[in-house]
Amino acid sequence: MTAALSDRADFPVLEELTYLNTASIGLVPASIVDSTEEFARELATRGTTWFDEEQETRALEGARTAAAELFDVDAHDVAVGSSFTELLAQLAWALAPGSGRNIVSIDIDFPSVTRVWQRIASQTGAEVRWVRVAGDPGSLDTARVIEAIDERTAVVCVSHVQYSTGYVLDLAAVTRAAREVGAVVLVDATQAAGQVPLRPKEWGVDALLAGGYKWLGGMFGAAVAYVRPGLLAGRRPPIVGWLTDPEPYTLEATRLQWPAGARTLEASTSSYSAALALGLAIRYSLGLGVDRVRAHGLALAATLADGLRELGADLLSPEKPSEGSGIVTVRFPGHDADRITAQLNARGVVVSPRLQATRFSVHHHTNGEEVAHALQVAREVLGADK
Secondary structure (H helix, E strand, O other), X not given: OOXXXXXXXXXXXXXXXXXXXXXXXXXXXXXHHHHHHHHHHHHHHHHHHOOOHHHHHHOOHHHHHHHHHHHOOOHHHEEEEOOHHHHHHHHHXXXXXXXXXXXXXXXXXXXXXXXXXXXXHHHHOOEEEEEOOOOOHHHOOHHHHHHOOOOOEEEEEEEOEOOOOOOEOOHHHHHHHHHHOOOEEEXXXXXXXXXXXXOHHHHOOOEEEEEOOOOOOOOXXXXXXXXXXXXXXXXXXXXXXXXXXXXXXXXXXXXXXXXOHHHHHOOOOOOHHHXXXXXXXXXXXXXXXXXXXXXXXXXXXXXXXXXXXXXXXXXXXXXXXXXXXXXXXXXXXXXXXXHHHHHHHXXXXXXXXXXXXEEEEOOXXXXXXXXXXXXXXXXXXXXXXX
């Protein structure tokens, strides 16, 4: 059977459970947990005798430089924040399209991707233009997104990998269509980073943002964003703080000067422990090779999808490898999805309920034996649910 790519000893919980829920919360390698706890302990118990201004200035650089390598961009164009939501809100309010313009988004996307635009539209009179696929989530494709773009589109804000179905959007095609009408493209890569190779400059996207606690194997409290040079020229994010300065440690209270580039999004003190963990986690992913992780995930996901279909499941996730990911979402006709999901979890196969369906997600620490076990447990659960 297919072996895991990573060292399973890094994830002790796998001795107890079949963890197929990275799309919800990723497992953090034990070595990163140890390093982060040591950092937090030293900071908490020794204060500035251990963590001085020079260290604080460098505290985000590990995550910044690692993300730059992951995204294949310059580190100057990467911001580090506390969450995807915070970073997107900073960008969205800096752009804030007005009346007569529209923002294209998808009606099954994660709420953090869409709600900021609804808030902006309520104030500016802009339109949120939905790509409506909620009635048939499996029908989502790149063409549906492109069809929604017109001459009034100011922003396209979508996920690279859909959290609910695992569909992988063709960002190069979306960006070409947006460029024709002068729209900018902002991408949520939270479900992509760590399992799908990312090339935002090559695709031409204007900003690509990712929370770190899923496929990257970081912790809550840190996220990263690539921002295309020039995107924020003449635009100012709404949140400013002591870091909003090219030289923040001057602490000049009467001066407001924005840093150049992506660091305009960084306003204030954040979880340095989480940033440390994220930098280490990205390095862990890079060491495995994201191309290898993707191939591994697609192979296991295909085996899982085939086995679930044999059990009578309807597949909501894409069948084409180019459109697929490590996420497999299914519905079992005649069965209540929440009940099936709960029974799988009760038997140690950890999955999530999404879109009145059951979502499985495999990653680099998953092996073929776990997929076979999950299929066997699903067979037992379906039999017991009759």
